[in-house]
Amino acid sequence: MSKKVSDHVLERLRDWGVEHVFAYPGDGINGLLAAWGRADDNPRFIQARHEEMAAFEAVGYAKFSGRVGVCAATSGPGAIHLLNGLYDAKLDHVPVVAIVGQTNRSAMGGSYQQEVDLLSLYKDVASDFCEMVTVPEQLPNVLDRAMRTAMARRSVTAVIIPADVQELDYSPPEHAFKMVPSSLGMSHWAPVPNDEDLSRAAEILNAAEKPAILIGQGARGARQEVMEVADRIGAGVAKALLGKDALDDDLPYVTGAIGLLGTRPSYEMMMDCDTLLVIGSSFPYTQFLPEFGQARAVQIDIDPHMVGLRYPFEVNLVGDARETLNRLLPLLKHAKHSSWRKKIEKDTARWWEVMQRRAAVDADPINPEYVAHALNDLLPENAVLSADSGSAANWYARHLRLRGAMRGSLSGTLATMGPGVPYAIGAKFAHGDRPAIALVGDGAMQMNGMAELITIAKYWQEWEDPRLIVAVYNNQDLNQVTWEMRAMSGAPQFLPSQSIPDIPYGDAARLFGLHGVRVEKPEEVRGAWETALAADRPCVLDFVTDPAVPPIPPHAELDQIEAAATAVLKGDSDRVAMARQGFKAKVQEFLPGHRHREDRPGAEPGQ
DSSP: OOOBHHHHHHHHHHHTTOOEEEEOOOGGGHHHHHHHHHTTSOSEEEEOSSHHHHHHHHHHHHHHHSSOEEEEEOTTHHHHHHHHHHHHHHHTTOOEEEEEEEOOGGGTTSOOTTOOOHHHHTTTTTTTOEEEOOSGGGHHHHHHHHHHHHHHHTOEEEEEEEHHHHTSBOOOOOSSTTOOOOOOOOOOOOOOOOHHHHHHHHHHHHTOSSEEEEEOGGGGGGHHHHHHHHHHHTOEEEEOGGGTTSSOTTSTTEEEEOSTTSOHHHHHHHHHOSEEEEESOOOOOGGGSOOTTTSEEEEEESOGGGTTOSSOOSEEEESOHHHHHHHHGGGOOOOSOHHHHHHHHHHHHHHHHHHHHHHTSOOSSBOHHHHHHHHHTTOOTTOEEEEOSSHHHHHHHHHOOOOTTOEEEEOOSSOOSSOHHHHHHHHHHHOTTSOEEEEEEHHHIIIIIHHHHHHHHHHGGGSSSOOEEEEEEEOSBOHHHHHHIIIIIOOOOOHHHHBOOOOOHHHHHHHTTSEEEEEOSGGGHHHHHHHHHHOSSOEEEEEEBOTTSOOOOTTSOHHHHHHHHHHHHTTOTTSSSTTSHHHHHHHHTTSTTSGGGGGSTTOOTTO
């Protein structure tokens, strides 16, 4: 039998080391499906319940494996469904290749069934590389460039293959005019800045009296070097959420997350520092960075397209974080100002104490902060965690202390609902020997997480470690938006949009052959985690939590953070109708530029 174009697609993916393709079938990729049958399902076709979930699973796989994630879908609606997951990859700088079908070439332009202009549709999400294969000889170059570009630029690329082209006999490009031969592979590369720029950066850092470091996911491979730089210049280290696993939260000078979901110590360090070093992060919220002109600043990023953003940096170092820091370290002097570092460590220690007290506040029935806090001491050293968008991300950001080999991620820049469970599935295909834990709200669970329990049920017995825990914060409220309405608009909870049904998630899991536990009392929380971590199969933990626990931002004083939670939960007059003007005013006190300005020179009331 002659080799078809579809056969060569799978062969080329195997040559690139691709082991899994997250996908959903459709007649626009029938040729590829037939080739999978001829190839004994190599690379593995991982069947999601929906194309968006396939894309999210590819993103999770790429985030947790460090390799390219590959997803596939049919023409028209299948290709459209991939988009949200692909935008998640694009905005978080994750290498993902999408292979999508298209109607036959003979039908193009004929308003045919499922005919969508995919080149136009994908030109933004796959702006780095998006091509349609129209003849067999074009294939190796297009697929190779898609893989190589996704790796090099940490971005989304797309290969569109019409259905009739998939069925053509494959013939390679010839040594001839207008033929484009291609080759496999891309070696590792680690660019570094020149010596002059490194010297300028060192001069700024050596002059610092109150240095702060902000790291993101780009610093993940430079853990030791970041610690050495922090010790050398006497800095504290804050982390963007995508870099939460880049440095241990147990280090006394690591202040934790930054931003609206961040910590008070991170906020104070940024407000008071005189020098800022940003490593591998494009954290977008400038209001959480030092005032412009307050701090001298240096940035390190591997992507020249991403340097110079967010803050007026004096020096932008384009280079690999680890290699750049290794060249910078010999130029740095040992800090003389130990009081700054001691204050950071003291503030951080107090923050963790306040978080412990907040988690211990009684709620009706369970304090959601306690759900995450109770997991801390039980986390396996090799756990892989995902968090969905919404209030669950607050508790992931503030209460879980990642350390050592633990990994964690969420939808950082797109902040889309729904990736928590498929990320965990992708993690299991990347690391089948490690436990995965997804922290999700009940809104995201109802949106798509429940369907992906079927995917978990389909594949879990193949994993060396069968543990995949889905922890659902069941508060019957789309809680993050509810609180945003209260804080930003002073609007009461609008029940038709915010209230959602109470679903027995544990019962649903058991119907699918998984383990499931409903948890309705605080004293049951720790035991539920222990049960799930000891289970011989994936488990859904249905935590019935109190929607009234406020996700107060980090600008509030620590005493206020603790007191506000206690007041609301123990009978604050706004408990029933929290969006009254009085509560709005209370929340306003916690917003940037209000209470903290009292401690800063030149501030005026209402400024």
